Amino acid sequence: EDQVTQSPEALRLQEGESSSLNCSYTVSGLRGLFWYRQDPGKGPEFLFTLYSAGEEKEKERLKATLTKKESFLHITAPKPEDSATYLCAVQAGNNDMRFGAGTRLTVKP
Amino acid sequence: KAGVTQTPRYLIKTRGQQVTLSCSPISGHRSVSWYQQTPGQGLQFLFEYFSETQRNKGNFPGRFSGRQFSNSRSEMNVSTLELGDSALYLCASSFWTGGLLAGSTDTQYFGPGTRLTVL
Numbered sequence: 001e002d003q004v005t006q007s008p009e010a011l012r013l014q015e016g017e018s019s020s021l022n023c024s025y026t027v028s029g030l031r032g033l034f035w036y037r038q039d040p041g042k043g044p045e046f047l048f049t050l051y052s053a054g055e056e057k058e059k060e061r062l063k064a065t066l067t068k069k070e071s072f073l074h075i076t077a078p079k080p081e082d083s084a085t086y087l088c089a090v091q092a093g094n095n096d097m098r099f100g101a102g103t104r105l106t107v108k109p
Numbered sequence: 110k111a112g113v114t115q116t117p118r119y120l121i122k123t124r125g126q127q128v129t130l131s132c133s134p135i136s137g138h139r140s141v142s143w144y145q146q147t148p149g150q151g152l153q154f155l156f157e158y159f160s161e162t163q164r165n166k167g168n169f170p171g172r173f174s175g176r177q178f179s180n181s182r183s184e185m186n187v188s189t190l191e192l193g194d195s196a197l198y199l200c201a202s203s204f205w206t207g208g209l210l211a212g213s214t215d216t217q218y219f220g221p222g223t224r225l226t227v228l
Contacts, residue, residue, distance in 0.1 A: 043219035099152040
């Protein structure tokens with residue numbers, strides 16, 4: 001069965017303290033891996049789509065990477081406004097979309 | 110380009126009632142998916158519609174149903190509401206490429222959600 005596991009569940013960082021979030025997956029025929037950011041009470045905001053192992057994408061302080069078994073979302077020198085829940089989702093070969101439980105990031109000033 | 114819109118944003122119902130939620134996708138998007146999000150279960154897939162046809166369905170009871178109109182707008186309906194149906198209901202739209210291109214996929218763009226409270 002397709003599975004998506006995100007770790008850690010929660011992460012507290014000081015402003016400027018870089019770190020990485022992990023998304024491990026098992027899926028039949030990966031079509032795409034997605035990263036979203038979600039603020040409380042709002043819909044997820046699209047960040048990145050990764051299609052194949054070795055691919056990397058960057059946006060401001062965020063960088064997403066993909067291997068055959070996992071993806072990392074690297075946050076460089078985070079700011080308090082980066083505090084949010086980060087969701088990972090995978091799309092399987094049959095087009096089913098499965099989301100992880102998310103990592104709740106808090107960045108303290 | 111306007112994003113995905115959902116109405117209403119907030120809804121309070123009582124057990125046994127039914128509710129209809131509406132979603133307008135991004136212009137040009139023909140695929141609409143619905144999700145239920147709760148603190149305990151996270152984001153769970155309800156169903157997906159493309160060109161007025163249900164293409165995929167999650168593991169939810171038959172009380173949850175949906176439809177899509179010719180203009181790609183979608184509605185979902187929940188009948189005989191239960192306390193456990195209290196959740197944030199999210200709609201997402203994508204531009205379906207048909208999977209014809211190698212590596213092509215469908216990035217889903219989410220609306221703000223409808224917060225349903227069942228009393």
